Amino acid sequence: AQTVTQSQPEMSVQEAETVTLSCTYDTSENNYYLFWYKQPPSRQMILVIRQEAYKQQNATENRFSVNFQKAAKSFSLKISDSQLGDTAMYFCALGSAGKSTFGDGTTLTVKP
Amino acid sequence: DGGITQSPKYLFRKEGQNVTLSCEQNLNHDAMYWYRQDPGQGLRLIYYSQIVNDFQKGDIAEGYSVSREKKESFPLTVTSAQKNPTAFYLCASSIGTGPLFGNQPQHFGDGTRLSIL
Numbered sequence: 001a002q003t004v005t006q007s008q009p010e011m012s013v014q015e016a017e018t019v020t021l022s023c024t025y026d027t028s029e030n031n032y033y034l035f036w037y038k039q040p041p042s043r044q045m046i047l048v049i050r051q052e053a054y055k056q057q058n059a060t061e062n063r064f065s066v067n068f069q070k071a072a073k074s075f076s077l078k079i080s081d082s083q084l085g086d087t088a089m090y091f092c093a094l095g096s097a098g099k100s101t102f103g104d105g106t107t108l109t110v111k112p
Numbered sequence: 113d114g115g116i117t118q119s120p121k122y123l124f125r126k127e128g129q130n131v132t133l134s135c136e137q138n139l140n141h142d143a144m145y146w147y148r149q150d151p152g153q154g155l156r157l158i159y160y161s162q163i164v165n166d167f168q169k170g171d172i173a174e175g176y177s178v179s180r181e182k183k184e185s186f187p188l189t190v191t192s193a194q195k196n197p198t199a200f201y202l203c204a205s206s207i208g209t210g211p212l213f214g215n216q217p218q219h220f221g222d223g224t225r226l227s228i229l
Contacts, residue, residue, distance in 0.1 A: 037218075
């Protein structure tokens with residue numbers, strides 16, 4: 001069985017500041033992928049960033065970057081220069097052959 | 113534009129009634145999924161399908177049924193056996209089957225909110 005744990009149910013950050021969302025996981029697979037998804041109040045879930053487990057280099061997409069610590073099974077998301085539009089629920093997910101598991105989510109509020 | 117269409121956006125179910133939620137995709141994706149989301153909670157997998165005419169139970173399949181007669185369509189039926197159906201239901205799809213299944217990002221629809229009358 002594989003699990004994904006997001007230990008921060010809610011977080012807030014001031015506009016233009018940086019925030020880090022935590023995610024830990026457990027899997028017995030050697031080949032897997034990790035994802036962060038964003039679900040804004042309008043409800044459509046979209047992909048934020050993806051990391052392949054066999055790549056040591058941390059993935060980056062504009063203001064979004066991850067800190068992937070494979071030995072510690074940790075996959076945190078850093079949002080730089082936070083914007084009001086970043087207010088959403090963020091889900092960490094683990095995908096491996098035949099299985100896809102989501103965490104319970106972190107609700108992020110960006111304050112003006 | 114390609115995407116996933118879920119309908120209806122809102123649905124009400126009477127006691128003892130079966131209801132069907134529609135999910136259509138024009139992304140030519142092989143895999144499709146149904147998730148249930150309760151307020152303040154994460155996504156729980158109900159059913160998934162990697163190819164036409166084949167589907168697998170997820171973590172909370174009891175009280176639900178699906179079919180996959182066409183690649184583009186993956187309807188979910190909430191049966192009267194599901195005693196607590198009130199939730200937000202999300203359909204998703206992704207490319208890749210077999211060893212690639214689970215490794216590809218998922219594309220989501222806008223969801224259907226189901227309530228009991």
